[in-house]
Amino acid sequence: MMIYLYFFFLGTAIGSFLNVLIDRLPKDKSIMGRSHCDYCKRKLSAIDLIPIFSFLFLNGKCRKCKKKLSWQYPGIEVLTGVVFILVYFFVIPVKTGIYLINNAWIPAFAGMTGGGLGMTGGGLGMTGGWLGMTRGGLGMTGGLLGITGGGFEVVLELVGIIIPLGIASILIVIFFTDVKYKIIPDQMQISLFIFSFFFFLIEEGSQLSFQTIVARIVAGIVVMLPILIIYLFTRGKGMGFGDVKLAFNMGILLGLKSGLLALYFGFIFGALYGIILIILKLKKMKSKVAFGPFLILGILIITLLRVPIYDMLLRIYGI
Ligand SMILES: [Zn+2]
Numbered sequence: 001m002m003i004y005l006y007f008f009f010l011g012t013a014i015g016s017f018l019n020v021l022i023d024r025l026p027k028d029k030s031i032m033g034r035s036h037c038d039y040c041k042r043k044l045s046a047i048d049l050i051p052i053f054s055f056l057f058l059n060g061k062c063r064k065c066k067k068k069l070s071w072q073y074p075g076i077e078v079l080t081g082v083v084f085i086l087v088y089f090f091v092i093p094v095k096t097g098i099y100l101i102n103n104a105w106i107p108a109f110a111g112m113t114g115g116g117l118g119m120t121g122g123g124l125g126m127t128g129g130w131l132g133m134t135r136g137g138l139g140m141t142g143g144l145l146g147i148t149g150g151g152f153e154v155v156l157e158l159v160g161i162i163i164p165l166g167i168a169s170i171l172i173v174i175f176f177t178d179v180k181y182k183i184i185p186d187q188m189q190i191s192l193f194i195f196s197f198f199f200f201l202i203e204e205g206s207q208l209s210f211q212t213i214v215a216r217i218v219a220g221i222v223v224m225l226p227i228l229i230i231y232l233f234t235r236g237k238g239m240g241f242g243d244v245k246l247a248f249n250m251g252i253l254l255g256l257k258s259g260l261l262a263l264y265f266g267f268i269f270g271a272l273y274g275i276i277l278i279i280l281k282l283k284k285m286k287s288k289v290a291f292g293p294f295l296i297l298g299i300l301i302i303t304l305l306r307v308p309i310y311d312m313l314l315r316i317y318g319i
Pocket of ligand 1: 037038039040042062064065066067
């Protein structure tokens with residue numbers, strides 16, 4: 001229980017930084033420097049920056065001009081907290097090398113052999129370190145780096161936690177910059193690519209080879225293709241080039257099968273949303289809708305429901 005609270009509060013703290021990214025990156029403003037009130041430009045003091053509580057304490061109003069502050073601020077903070085719990089629950093146990101096989105948690109990480117990382121051999125002790133988790137350890141056989149103590153494994157475990165949380169944070173920023181400003185900042189695309197690639201390295205572990213890297217890049221291209229084709233045929237009116245880049249990153253992050261499934265769910269969500277808007281007569285058939293958020297919802301669905309979706313595909317189509 002404590003660990004969930006820990007991830008929730010970590011998420012709210014990161015979330016308040018994500019608010020800054022969401023509002024400043026699309027306007028090319030510096031992300032450094034204190035936040036200020038949208039109306040009277042008063043710089044927020046340290047106590048105003050405490051996630052959620054400051055909003056509740058100030059009753060959602062600026063301390064000086066008493067104008068109502070946007071619900072975006074506490075909203076994103078709470079959302080990031082919840083997303084961090086989900087990442088802890090759904091992503092981290094799998095991706096740090098403990099695979100669910102026959103309903104038993106089996107420590108299966110045989111050490112990183114990725115040449116790029118300069119590590120060969122050496123098992124990973126899954127002792128959780130600072131998080132106080134024990135998931136069963138693997139004997140250390142000594143790594144190339146000659147580090148046999150606990151430091152190395154804790155560093156890798158930390159990386160295995162930070163990278164998925166980083167990806168979740170980037171996706172939250174992309175979701176809201178696209179909804180609010182119809183822009184996906186390139187800084188976020190590049191970060192997503194780098195984080196996704198590292199995530200892939202961790203996921204592959206000892207399976208990593210030149211072939212798997214090439215296969216993953218091909219996955220990015222294949223997942224990107226449908227969006228690229230729509231982009232080219234509609235001359236950028238149906239989808240922006242940001243959506244093309246995001247789809248490529250989805251393939252890098254999820255691989256071919258999950259990437260295509262996420263894309264499929266993205267189209268379904270986009271279509272449903274479009275139908276609802278047309279029924280409610282809120283938008284005309286041709287008006288532009290940000291598509292990035294639907295791709296991200298697709299990623300969310302495949303992350304949460306990967307196991308049942310894969311089971312269903314296997315039973316129905318045998319793939
Ligand atoms: Zn103010």
